[in-house]
Amino acid sequence: MLTIIKYTFKELLYKKIFISTLLLALLYLGLYGGALYMVFQRGGTPPDLLIRASISSQLVGAGLYFSTFIVAFLTVLGSVSMVTYELETGILYGILSKPITRTEYMLGKFLGLALMLIIFSLFLIGAVLGLNLLMAGEVLYHFKLISIIKGALIYFLIPLTLLSLVFYLSTILKPLATGIVVIMNFMLGIIGGFLEQIGMVINKQELVDMGILASLFSPVDSIYRKFFSFLYDAGQSPIAILANGPFGSGHPPSIWMIFYSVGYILLFIILALRKFNKMDL
Amino acid sequence: MIIETHKLTKQYYGSGGCQDISLSVIEGHIFGFLGPNGAGKSTFVKTLLGLLIPSGGEAKIIGQSIGDTKARKHIGYLPELFRYQDWLTGEELLKYHAQLYGLTKSEYQIRIGTILDLVGLMGKERKKVGAYSKGMQQRIGLAAALINNPTLLFLDEPTSALDPIGRKEVRDIIIELRNQGKTVFLNSHLLSEVETVCDEIAIINNGKLIMSGSWREMQLGELWLEVTIKNLSTAIIEKLDLAVLKVEKSGNDNLVIKIAGEEEVNKALKIIIDNGGTITKIETKKRSLEELFLHALTKGNNDADYN
Numbered sequence: 001m002l003t004i005i006k007y008t009f010k011e012l013l014y015k016k017i018f019i020s021t022l023l024l025a026l027l028y029l030g031l032y033g034g035a036l037y038m039v040f041q042r043g044g045t046p047p048d049l050l051i052r053a054s055i056s057s058q059l060v061g062a063g064l065y066f067s068t069f070i071v072a073f074l075t076v077l078g079s080v081s082m083v084t085y086e087l088e089t090g091i092l093y094g095i096l097s098k099p100i101t102r103t104e105y106m107l108g109k110f111l112g113l114a115l116m117l118i119i120f121s122l123f124l125i126g127a128v129l130g131l132n133l134l135m136a137g138e139v140l141y142h143f144k145l146i147s148i149i150k151g152a153l154i155y156f157l158i159p160l161t162l163l164s165l166v167f168y169l170s171t172i173l174k175p176l177a178t179g180i181v182v183i184m185n186f187m188l189g190i191i192g193g194f195l196e197q198i199g200m201v202i203n204k205q206e207l208v209d210m211g212i213l214a215s216l217f218s219p220v221d222s223i224y225r226k227f228f229s230f231l232y233d234a235g236q237s238p239i240a241i242l243a244n245g246p247f248g249s250g251h252p253p254s255i256w257m258i259f260y261s262v263g264y265i266l267l268f269i270i271l272a273l274r275k276f277n278k279m280d281l
Numbered sequence: 282m283i284i285e286t287h288k289l290t291k292q293y294y295g296s297g298g299c300q301d302i303s304l305s306v307i308e309g310h311i312f313g314f315l316g317p318n319g320a321g322k323s324t325f326v327k328t329l330l331g332l333l334i335p336s337g338g339e340a341k342i343i344g345q346s347i348g349d350t351k352a353r354k355h356i357g358y359l360p361e362l363f364r365y366q367d368w369l370t371g372e373e374l375l376k377y378h379a380q381l382y383g384l385t386k387s388e389y390q391i392r393i394g395t396i397l398d399l400v401g402l403m404g405k406e407r408k409k410v411g412a413y414s415k416g417m418q419q420r421i422g423l424a425a426a427l428i429n430n431p432t433l434l435f436l437d438e439p440t441s442a443l444d445p446i447g448r449k450e451v452r453d454i455i456i457e458l459r460n461q462g463k464t465v466f467l468n469s470h471l472l473s474e475v476e477t478v479c480d481e482i483a484i485i486n487n488g489k490l491i492m493s494g495s496w497r498e499m500q501l502g503e504l505w506l507e508v509t510i511k512n513l514s515t516a517i518i519e520k521l522d523l524a525v526l527k528v529e530k531s532g533n534d535n536l537v538i539k540i541a542g543e544e545e546v547n548k549a550l551k552i553i554i555d556n557g558g559t560i561t562k563i564e565t566k567k568r569s570l571e572e573l574f575l576h577a578l579t580k581g582n583n584d585a586d587y588n
């Protein structure tokens with residue numbers, strides 16, 4: 001299985017998709033850094049420290065929020081072809097005639113991709129926070145290391161939920177269809193998240209319910225909000241209120257959402273394995 | 282028996298594939314599995330290797346039931362549609378396959394060199410597999426199948442993309458493997474190729490096994506005599522007709538005579554001479570695999586001669 005993980009990783013590095021996503025990410029970080037520079041280094045911002053801190057946290061939120069789009073992009077495009085490619089080209093004949101079970105193969109692929117996505121996510125979170133530290137300086141909320149670690153662990157669930165869904169769908173659909181379904185599902189989660197936040201703000205329970213329903217299909221947004229609330233130690237720190245806002249965690253989901261997401265990942269992995277083990281290659 | 286199947290069946294949604302195949306392969310033999318396109322040869326092999334889920338029957342290879350991954354440590358397989366990770370170089374590909382077999386670095390390092398040399402890819406191992414020609418890809422596929430020094434090797438149309446020299450090389454490799462005591466299961470419809478190397482053959486058509494057995498024994502027995510005779514008369518033909526399996530006139534002074542075995546050559550010639558024929562030329566032909574094959578396919582299941 002280690003061999004599969006290693007070569008999945010290698011293949012990702014080799015494939016253009018990884019390089020192009022990395023370029024996209026750098027472009028994004030460049031723009032984002034530029035925006036931060038405009039806001040914090042070029043005067044004209046309100047002198048009030050609290051307002052500046054609030055602006056800072058909004059910007060951190062926006063930066064991290066849009067990073068999830070890039071992570072999702074890499075997850076879907078990087079994995080959708082990976083799983084089905086070897087099946088469709090017949091490369092799998094050469095691999096699965098070796099002393100390795102189908103389960104080992106699938107888990108190896110999953111872990112290889114997961115590892116890459118985790119590293120990529122860490123890079124993005126690190127870069128966004130780093131840019132903020134550089135540009136906003138003392139107005140930036142003082143993140144505790146432990147909060148960042150806890151938050152990151154939760155953040156990883158975003159690519160992993162998407163990845164598990166890709167794995168399952170690619171055992172039953174063509175790559176393109178899988179990609180479309182997973183991206184639509186991702187968008188559903190994002191829209192659901194917004195509905196939920198709006199519903200909370202304007203006190204419309206129907207909207208909140210719709211959002212919660214959407215997050216059952218696609219927990220990405222809830223995971224993100226939970227991550228953000230961990231980052232800002234919501235509920236513990238008096239200035240955690242700063243973390244409110246459209247990209248923030250004014251109303252973070254309950255901790256059960258985390259368990260739900262882990263269950264979601266396991267469920268789709270198990271379904272994918274069951275299907276794959278019974279499949280004719 | 283290194284392979285033993287009992288009524289092994291694999292059908293695709295209830296049709297095609299192969300049905301009720303019962304055969305056994307002796308260790309150390311080269312086994313030719315023949316059949317026309319779409320007969321079910323590849324299906325059978327893929328089922329044995331656990332790539333397809335059987336719809337019925339049983340099979341054991343190297344003492345393990347199919348689907349058990351342990352036996353595969355000692356199995357090599359060259360699939361018919363050989364596609365390999367085209368982003369790896371030839372050498373990296375072999376390394377990858379060696380690692381999939383669980384070989385350690387010290388085990389595969391020397392082996393890779395030997396194998397590259399054997400399949401004639403020495404000097405091209407740093408080129409990407411994607412940039413290989415079709416024949417080179419087939420060669421690297423063969424190398425990947427041999428990397429673990431398998432006791433049992435499955436080759437599905439191993440020479441389909443090779444030039445005549447390549448074909449000869451593969452034939453030599455197969456014979457060399459037999460000399461080392463390995464078993465080779467060879468899927469093919471290139472009869473001339475199978476003919477020269479196989480110990481045993483089985484013929485499959487429309488998913489069903491038509492015949493199987495030792496190729497040498499099949500060749501024993503029937504023999505064809507092609508005789509050119511001056512002053513050939515109807516008397517000669519009539520007399521022969523009573524004594525041999527079959528007589529056919531071909532051209533003015535040629536007879537094609539089918540006899541039961543070498544011991545009957547004399548008898549046939551004596552009849553010709555005794556009846557006033559003068560033999561000017563004589564040729565004997567053993568039954569070729571092609572004849573056997575075509576015969577088997579046209580007669581189908583009714584042929585009980587060689588079961």
Ligand SMILES: Nc1ncnc2c1ncn2[C@@H]1O[C@H](COP(=O)(O)OP(=O)(O)OP(=O)(O)O)[C@@H](O)[C@H]1O
Pocket residue numbers: 293296297298299316317318319320321322323324325361470
């Ligand atoms: N994936 C599949 N789905 C449906 N039918 C299939 C599939 N693969 C093979 N078949 C059918 O099963 C039969 C046997 O196919 P198989 O590939 O085993 O033949 P073969 O003897 O290897 O032929 P060839 O000499 O052309 O390689 C054919 O009739 C084919 O149409």
Ligand SMILES: [Mg+2]
Pocket residue numbers: 322323324361437
């Ligand atoms: Mg075939």
